[in-house]
Structure formats: C-alpha cells, structure tokens
Amino acid sequence: MRALAAAAIGLAAALALVLAVTAIGAPSGETSPKPLLTTVPEHP
Amino acid sequence: MRRRASLVLLAFAVFFAALAPLLRWYGYPRLAKIPPSEYQTAVLEARPATLLDYGTMKPRTVSKVSIVQTLRGNVAAAEKVGKATGRDVVVWDALSYVAGPDGAMVSKIPERYVFDAHSQDPVHAGGEHVDGDAVRREGIEYKWPFLTEKRDYRYFDAQTRTSAPIHYKGTRTFRGLKVYYFEQTIPWTRVPLPKTMPVDGVTPETVRKAGTSRWYSTKRMFWVEPTTGAPVNGQEIHREELRGGTLLGDRGRVTVFSGHVKMREDYVRHTVDLVTSQRRLVLLLTTWLPGGFLALGTALFALALLLEARGRAARHQRSVPALASTPVPGIRPR
Numbered sequence: 542m543r544a545l546a547a548a549a550i551g552l553a554a555a556l557a558l559v560l561a562v563t564a565i566g567a568p569s570g571e572t573s574p575k576p577l578l579t580t581v582p583e584h585p
Numbered sequence: 586m587r588r589r590a591s592l593v594l595l596a597f598a599v600f601f602a603a604l605a606p607l608l609r610w611y612g613y614p615r616l617a618k619i620p621p622s623e624y625q626t627a628v629l630e631a632r633p634a635t636l637l638d639y640g641t642m643k644p645r646t647v648s649k650v651s652i653v654q655t656l657r658g659n660v661a662a663a664e665k666v667g668k669a670t671g672r673d674v675v676v677w678d679a680l681s682y683v684a685g686p687d688g689a690m691v692s693k694i695p696e697r698y699v700f701d702a703h704s705q706d707p708v709h710a711g712g713e714h715v716d717g718d719a720v721r722r723e724g725i726e727y728k729w730p731f732l733t734e735k736r737d738y739r740y741f742d743a744q745t746r747t748s749a750p751i752h753y754k755g756t757r758t759f760r761g762l763k764v765y766y767f768e769q770t771i772p773w774t775r776v777p778l779p780k781t782m783p784v785d786g787v788t789p790e791t792v793r794k795a796g797t798s799r800w801y802s803t804k805r806m807f808w809v810e811p812t813t814g815a816p817v818n819g820q821e822i823h824r825e826e827l828r829g830g831t832l833l834g835d836r837g838r839v840t841v842f843s844g845h846v847k848m849r850e851d852y853v854r855h856t857v858d859l860v861t862s863q864r865r866l867v868l869l870l871t872t873w874l875p876g877g878f879l880a881l882g883t884a885l886f887a888l889a890l891l892l893e894a895r896g897r898a899a900r901h902q903r904s905v906p907a908l909a910s911t912p913v914p915g916i917r918p919r
Contacts, residue, residue, distance in 0.1 A: 544592065544595055547592040547593070547595045547596040547599070548599045550596045550599075551595070551596040551597060551598065551599030551600035551601075551603065552600070552603050554596075554600050555599070555601075555603035555604040555607055556603070556607065558604065559604065559607040559608060562612060562616070563611065563616060566616070567616075567618070567620065569620070569621045569622060569664065570622030570658075571622055571660055572622060572658065572659055572660045572661065573622060573657055573658070575624055577678065577679070577682075578626055578653045578680070578682060579653070579680070579682050579690070579693065580653070580684070580688065581628060581651045581684055582626060584851055585626065585852050585855035
C-alpha cells in the first residue's frame with residue numbers, strides 16, 4: 542500500500558511538472574524593429 | 586529506515602519514468618515552436634546572370650544579381666490571428682528584394698505568410714498575400730516541419746501563387762550535418778507582373794496593355810536539416826521571360842532574368858551554425874531528456890527494489906532468533 546502511494550506521488554509530480562511547463566510556454570517577444578532589407582547586407 | 590529510503594526512491598523512479606514519455610509526446614509537441622518574433626535575413630546570388638536592360642529591351646549578361654530575403658515575425662498580428670483561430674500562430678512579413686550588380690532594384694515582392702507555430706500548417710487568416718494579391722497557401726514555404734520526414738511535401742511557389750509537390754531526393758551530408766535534399770521544378774507558367782517595376786513610368790498596366798505577359802520557370806533545391814526542419818542551403822535555377830505584345834517588337838520572347846541562384850557563403854555558414862544550435866534544443870526534448878529520464882527511472886527503480894530486498898532480509902534475520910526462543914506448545918526443550 543505504501544509502495545502504491547509512493548508511485549502515485551511520483552506520477553502526480555511528473556504530470557504536474559509537464560502540465561505547468563507547457564502551460565507557461567515561451568514568451569512571445571516583440572516584433573523586431575529591424576527593417577525588411579532593400580540593400581544587400583555586408584554580412585549576416 | 587531502509588523501507589523509507591526505498592519508498593522515496595520508488596517515488597523518484599516513477600517520477601522520472603513517467604516524465605520521459607510525457608515530455609516526448611505531450612511536452613515536445615507543445616513546446617517546440619517557431620517564435621512569433623523571429624527575424625531572419627538571407628542573401629542569395631547568381632554569378633553571372635542575365636538581366637533585361639529596360640532601356641534597350643535586350644537581355645545582357647551581368648556579373649552578379651543579389652536576392653535579399655527578409656522574414657520578420659509580426660507579433661501583434663500573430664496574437665490577433667491566434668485569438669481569432671484559437672491556435673498558436675506565426676505571421677511572417679517577408680520581402681524578396683532583387684538587386685542588380687550596382688545595387689539598383691530589379692524587383693521587390695512583399696509577402697505575408699501565416700502558419701501554425703508547431704506544425705507549420707498554413708493558417709488562412711490575417712491577410713496572407715503575395716505582392717498584395719490575396720492567396721490561400723497549401724503546404725509549406727521557407728521552412729519544413731520539425732522532425733521532417735523522408736517524403737514529398739507540398740511547397741508554395743510565390744511567383745505562380747500555387748502549391749506543387751517538392752520531392753524528397755535522398756539523404757546527404759552538408760557541412761557535417763545530415764540533411765534531406767528536396768527538389769521542385771515549376772514548368773514555364775504565366776505569372777503576374779510585379780506591382781513595382783524597375784523602371785519609372787513602366788507599370789504592370791502599361792505592360793499588360795501592350796499585350797506582353799510574364800512567364801517563369803524554376804528548379805528549386807533545398808538541403809533541409811530534418812530535426813529542426815530548417816533549410817541550411819538553398820539554390821534555384823531561375824528563368825523569367827516577357828512574351829508577346831508590342832513591347833518586344835518582332836521578338837516573341839525576351840529573357841528578363843536567368844541565373845543559377847545560390848546562397849552566399851557567409852549566410853550558409855551562419856545558417857549552419859544557427860541550425861546546429863537549434864537542433865540541440867529539439868534533440869534535448871525529443872531524445873536526450875526522455876532517454877535520460879527513462880534510464881534514471883529504471884536505475885532508481887532497481888535501487889529501490891534492492892533496498893527493499895535487503896530490508897526484508899534484515900527483518901527476516903531479526904525475526905528468526907526470536908522465533909527459535911519462543912516455546913512451541915507440546916514440545917519440551919531438552
């Protein structure tokens with residue numbers, strides 16, 4: 542019974558971690574202020 | 586004490602063993618995506634190339650024609666389309682600017698490309714267009730999906746405004762990276778004239794009124810890193826002609842542009858470096874972390890079993906002398 546409880550705690554923690562990380566996601570950032578180029582750049 | 590330690594180990598074993606498939610099949614599809622604020626440039630060159638001289642209306646050979654491609658993620662538009670469609674969306678405002686050997690504009694074609702940030706499937710919202718003409722893309726453009734497969738895809742051709750198959754032609758090694766090589770051939774097709782013409786006073790309307798039409802054919806080649814789906818090299822054998830009408834005099838067709846367009850060497854190096862680092866991130870989510878977690882979970886489970894077995898053996902040993910000294914009814918000790 543204790544083993545089952547320990548396994549359930551491990552499973553719940555893994556689920557919670559993955560759900561939290563995917564829910565937070567990555568920040569979207571902002572549109573770059575750099576222009577759409579109309580000259581040939583010297584380098585990348 | 587051993588009992589408690591084995592239970593803690595068991596909890597961690599299940600945690601890591603469960604984390605492996607959860608990360609690979611639940612986390613990865615949601616975490617791996619194109620950021621909406623991406624900004625990228627690429628320069629391609631044709632050396633030499635044939636260009637139409639609009640002064641004489643005759644083609645001439647020039648030392649170089651450069652194509653500057655810029656992709657800029659429009660975050661505000663992506664959020665707006667995302668809210669309307671309920672999807673994670675990327676909106677790329679792109680410009681393909683073609684410059685002659687002196688840097689003068691040969692053509693410039695703006696585009697808006699709207700697509701799903703995870704799957705790269707096109708999203709038909711947010712004003713997708715090519716050179717101001719509304720389009721409805723099918724398939725991919727610029728980038729392949731993460732974990733690219735060895736199969737044909739549909740690739741959008743901006744000149745014809747249509748999608749056609751791009752064929753998988755085999756696996757190659759490019760600058761130390763394993764890449765999939767894709768090829769698409771667009772046969773001679775009548776295409777719209779660019780809204781911005783390279784000569785003052787010449788507009789698409791004046792060319793059309795003269796009865797002249799623009800035709801185009803290309804063979805495009807991409808070397809795609811399959812984990813990220815990012816092309817690390819691109820080439821095109823590109824040909825454009827004007828056909829018919831009074832503009833060309835007695836000639837049936839004249840070459841507007843012809844050349845073998847290749848990515849400039851410094852951009853190839855830059856792209857390979859960028860894709861190599863991005864590839865590590867995708868591999869971390871798809872292979873390295875899930876594999877590591879599974880191995881760690883298995884090891885912890887084995888350790889938990891071992892501790893539990895030792896604990897039981899010790900408890901058993903402690904209980905045997907106790908049993909031996911307990912008098913059994915009916916048996917009299919000697």
